[in-house]
Amino acid sequence: MQGLAHQLVAGIATGGIYASVALALVMIYQSTHHLNFAQGEMATFSTYIALTLINVGLPYWIAFVLTILISFAMGVFIERVMLKPMHNASVLANVGVFIGLLLVFRNAMGWIFDYTIKAFPSPFESDHPLLGGLISGHELGSTAVTLGVLGIVYVFFRFTKLGLAMRAAAFNASSSRLVGIRVGWMLALGWGLAAAIGAIAGMMIAPVVFLEPNMMLGILLYAFAGALLGGIDNPGGAVIGGFAVGIIENLGGAYLVGTELKLTLALGIIICVLLVKPSGLFGRVVQSRV
Amino acid sequence: MTALLELRDLHAGYGQTRVLHGIDLTVDAGGVTALLGANGAGKTTTLRAVCGMVRTTGEVTLAGERIDNRATEDIARRGVAHVPDGRGTFMELTVEENFKLGAYVRKDREVTSDFEQMFGYFPRLRQRWKQQAGTLSGGEQQMLAIARALLLRPRLLLLDEPSFGLAPLIVQDIFGILRQVREAQGVGILIVEQNANLALDFADRAYLLETGRIVVSGPAQEIREDEQIRRSYLGY
Amino acid sequence: MSTSQNPLAATLAPVATPARDGVMLRILIVLGGFVAIAAVPIAFASSYQLFQLTLAATYAIAILGLNIVTGFNGQISLGHGAFYAVGAYTTAILMTHFDVPYWATLPIAAAICGVIGFGIGFPALRLGGLYLALTTFAVAVAVPQILKYKGVEDWTGGVQGTFLVKPDAPEFTGLDNDQYLYLFVLVIAALLFLMAANLLHSRIGRAMRSIRDNPIAAEAMGMDIARIKTRTFALSAAITGLAGALSAIAVEFVAPDSFSVELSINLFVGMVVGGVGSIVGPIFGGLFVVFVPNLAESIARAAPGVIYGVILILFLYLLPQGFAGFPRRIGALLRQRSQG
Numbered sequence: 022m023q024g025l026a027h028q029l030v031a032g033i034a035t036g037g038i039y040a041s042v043a044l045a046l047v048m049i050y051q052s053t054h055h056l057n058f059a060q061g062e063m064a065t066f067s068t069y070i071a072l073t074l075i076n077v078g079l080p081y082w083i084a085f086v087l088t089i090l091i092s093f094a095m096g097v098f099i100e101r102v103m104l105k106p107m108h109n110a111s112v113l114a115n116v117g118v119f120i121g122l123l124l125v126f127r128n129a130m131g132w133i134f135d136y137t138i139k140a141f142p143s144p145f146e147s148d149h150p151l152l153g154g155l156i157s158g159h160e161l162g163s164t165a166v167t168l169g170v171l172g173i174v175y176v177f178f179r180f181t182k183l184g185l186a187m188r189a190a191a192f193n194a195s196s197s198r199l200v201g202i203r204v205g206w207m208l209a210l211g212w213g214l215a216a217a218i219g220a221i222a223g224m225m226i227a228p229v230v231f232l233e234p235n236m237m238l239g240i241l242l243y244a245f246a247g248a249l250l251g252g253i254d255n256p257g258g259a260v261i262g263g264f265a266v267g268i269i270e271n272l273g274g275a276y277l278v279g280t281e282l283k284l285t286l287a288l289g290i291i292i293c294v295l296l297v298k299p300s301g302l303f304g305r306v307v308q309s310r311v
Numbered sequence: 312m313t314a315l316l317e318l319r320d321l322h323a324g325y326g327q328t329r330v331l332h333g334i335d336l337t338v339d340a341g342g343v344t345a346l347l348g349a350n351g352a353g354k355t356t357t358l359r360a361v362c363g364m365v366r367t368t369g370e371v372t373l374a375g376e377r378i379d380n381r382a383t384e385d386i387a388r389r390g391v392a393h394v395p396d397g398r399g400t401f402m403e404l405t406v407e408e409n410f411k412l413g414a415y416v417r418k419d420r421e422v423t424s425d426f427e428q429m430f431g432y433f434p435r436l437r438q439r440w441k442q443q444a445g446t447l448s449g450g451e452q453q454m455l456a457i458a459r460a461l462l463l464r465p466r467l468l469l470l471d472e473p474s475f476g477l478a479p480l481i482v483q484d485i486f487g488i489l490r491q492v493r494e495a496q497g498v499g500i501l502i503v504e505q506n507a508n509l510a511l512d513f514a515d516r517a518y519l520l521e522t523g524r525i526v527v528s529g530p531a532q533e534i535r536e537d538e539q540i541r542r543s544y545l546g547y
Numbered sequence: 548m549s550t551s552q553n554p555l556a557a558t559l560a561p562v563a564t565p566a567r568d569g570v571m572l573r574i575l576i577v578l579g580g581f582v583a584i585a586a587v588p589i590a591f592a593s594s595y596q597l598f599q600l601t602l603a604a605t606y607a608i609a610i611l612g613l614n615i616v617t618g619f620n621g622q623i624s625l626g627h628g629a630f631y632a633v634g635a636y637t638t639a640i641l642m643t644h645f646d647v648p649y650w651a652t653l654p655i656a657a658a659i660c661g662v663i664g665f666g667i668g669f670p671a672l673r674l675g676g677l678y679l680a681l682t683t684f685a686v687a688v689a690v691p692q693i694l695k696y697k698g699v700e701d702w703t704g705g706v707q708g709t710f711l712v713k714p715d716a717p718e719f720t721g722l723d724n725d726q727y728l729y730l731f732v733l734v735i736a737a738l739l740f741l742m743a744a745n746l747l748h749s750r751i752g753r754a755m756r757s758i759r760d761n762p763i764a765a766e767a768m769g770m771d772i773a774r775i776k777t778r779t780f781a782l783s784a785a786i787t788g789l790a791g792a793l794s795a796i797a798v799e800f801v802a803p804d805s806f807s808v809e810l811s812i813n814l815f816v817g818m819v820v821g822g823v824g825s826i827v828g829p830i831f832g833g834l835f836v837v838f839v840p841n842l843a844e845s846i847a848r849a850a851p852g853v854i855y856g857v858i859l860i861l862f863l864y865l866l867p868q869g870f871a872g873f874p875r876r877i878g879a880l881l882r883q884r885s886q887g
Binding site: 054055056058103106107110112113114116117118120121122123124125126127128129130131132136238239242245246249281282283284285287288291292295296299 | 617621623625667670676677678680681682684685686688689692693695696697808812815816819823847848849850851852853855856857859860863864867
Binding site: 182185186188189192193195196197198199200201202203204 | 362364382383384387388392393395399400401402403404408411412413415416459463
């Protein structure tokens with residue numbers, strides 16, 4: 022029973038990471054109808070930036086905030102420079118640019134920071150387990166951070182003028198222009214936010230899985246699975262889906278398939294969702310766009 | 312009266328297809344100009360050209376300032392509100408959020424009192440305040456679209472077939488409110504209408520468009536009373 | 548062939564004769580080109596260079612498979628490396644565990660990949676193109692893990708992989724093993740490219756392209772879009788699987804880490820750089836995938852990846868037709884110059 026409870030709690034902790042990355046994916050999907058296949062690599066790159074800042078001697082939380090700001094700027098820059106010219110291009114061309122970004126980021130990391138696995142510090146006391154061994158300090162802390170981020174993002178989109186404008190631009194670009202919203206900049210801001218959220222997810226998972234250029238690949242897969250499960254066009258659904266696949270992964274890993282096939286489990290979830298309920302649990306019904 | 316909007320030798324089109332072949336048109340400050348014509352004559356394209364939603368050549372002047380080939384959002388920020396065909400409301404958002412977006416570019420403090428004014432024009436929108444726009448009836452959506460446009464406090468209001476698909480009673484309602492708006496706000500209006508009778512009744516100046524060229528122009532009343540024009544172009 | 552059956556060509560009889568001459572000329576050029584491509588390396592290349600060319604040919608076949616589904620049918624696959632892997636492992640397992648001759652493993656590998664392609668394509672193809680891209684990407688990421696799985700280790704060789712024996716050249720050819728294998732792969736590649744060219748000019752090929760260009764019209768014309776798309780996907784998977792099988796024979800070794808997500812991405816890059824929706828494009832793509840990393844690796848280990856990414860993005864911006872579109876692009880530029 023204790024084992025099951027621990028798997029559940031651990032599932033929620035990793036689920037928070039998946040939920041964050043899923044949210045980042047869905048934010049960009051909603052406004053552009055493209056999936057950023059480079060989202061994972063961008064997050065890993067941000068985590069390397071954080072490690073560099075920490076190694077320079079900055080206190081953890083200052084490095085944390087700086088990394089978020091740098092990642093935000095990086096996201097805005099990528100959208101403005103690389104994706105803006107592609108707004109009217111085919112889906113294939115856009116997928117191609119994402120794949121190109123993935124290649125550049127992944128290999129640039131290998132080039133700059135080399136391929137060896139690196140330890141990444143956790144800001145949360147991790148020496149003694151809390152709540153009678155149920156949860157480690159890092160699990161608790163990272164869950165709090167991801168929940169906090171998700172909460173802030175919710176408040177931002179739900180209650181601020183800028184958040185409303187970003188939602189409007191995502192739903193209906195031409196009407197948004199008619200009320201004076203600068204749609205192009207809203208897309209860039211969305212990219213910035215997605216990159217910042219990804220950076221936080223990267224910094225929270227790195228102490229657990231260690232930092233290397235491939236770190237986010239499996240996480241991206243679970244985020245895809247979570248986004249699909251919750252509904253690819255529904256940010257709230259994607260967050261719930263992210264937590265759900267986190268729990269499924271941990272329970273499945275412990276009792277079903279073992280850790281060897283964790284990625285295959287994510288693939289299985291993706292295929293199951295597409296077969297059973299392609300619109301996801303909370304998504305609008307997907308019209309076959311052929 | 313001074314001219315609020317002036318089009319001079321305006322050409323526009325989509326890709327290789329040219330739709331407008333040199334339009335000259337004026338909307339007076341506080342005046343109403345009606346643009347009439349058959350389907351495909353280029354009426355909607357004219358409105359889209361004013362808003363920078365299609366590629367154009369020629370001059371578009373708003374209160375003395377050239378606005379041709381500016382971005383749509385910049386034209387909106389200069390006080391041009393467009394109620395396009397298909398209404399341009401945000402279906403996924405609530406009525407409240409549509410109101411807020413209508414006033415998105417405004418920095419003044421009178422936005423809330425303007426909300427009240429809109430409720431005065433369209434009381435039904437107050438009841439639908441927290442409802443998704445997509446769930447409103449056709450008439451309510453048209454009201455929301457007009458309210459959204461007015462909340463910009465525009466100098467110029469572009470209306471694309473506000474009567475389209477609505478029951479006659481609701482159309483009467485909406486035009487009644489548009490008259491009030493015109494008097495209260497002093498906004499210039501350029502209106503495209505299939506229902507020529509209705510539009511000529513409302514407008515003080517009118518243009519008749521045929522395959523991208525203006526074939527008749529003049530005071531709305533004269534056009535309304537000209538039997539020949541009525542028979543050959545307006546078909547009633 | 549299709550021109551002579553075309554009723555339009557029959558009514559335009561005077562035009563048809565020069566057209567047929569053109570076809571004959573083309574066949575001669577293709578045949579001559581093939582003999583040159585086959586003979587020159589066999590005569591002059593070292594065995595390592597021959598090995599690289601053999602690999603380039605297998606990649607060209609794999610990219611051809613990908614191009615059929617992505618380029619001609621508009622369905623984006625980011626996971627064709629998975630079929631390459633399945634083809635390679637099928638051949639490896641059949642050769643080492645069942646003593647099946649190398650040539651007999653090829654149709655089996657193709658068939659298995661076709662069936663798997665059908666199975667994966669079926670749920671994803673009915674939805675928008677991005678779902679297929681996402682699903683195939685997930686497959687590509689998961690493949691090495693499945694190949695390493697302990698439950699199938701006896702067959703796959705697990706993390707260590709499996710060694711194969713390179714086939715001996717039949718004596719009557721008078722070639723050494725590397726030369727023979729190069730010729731063997733080249734002949735299969737030529738047959739597959741011819742088959743693909745014929746397919747694309749057939750009724751089915753036109754249906755595939757019209758689904759890519761205008762799905763709504765295709766549906767209105769009564770095409771069974773899901774059926775054509777799943778079958779195209781299956782065919783494409785089979786061709787790429789066959790390429791994988793050939794690569795296993797050429798490399799004499801299969802291991803999970805040769806089939807990581809990078810492989811799928813490389814095939815995708817090769818397709819874009821060669822020319823999306825071009826028959827000859829995959830040939831350039833195959834050469835690119837084999838030789839560019841070799842050149843780039845002399846700079847740094849990570850350099851090929853960075854260069855791949857940059858080249859991919861540059862091609863998408865500047866030369867979306869790929870290498871195959873290069874002559875046409877230059878022609879258009881020259882015509883513009885001469886006109887204005």
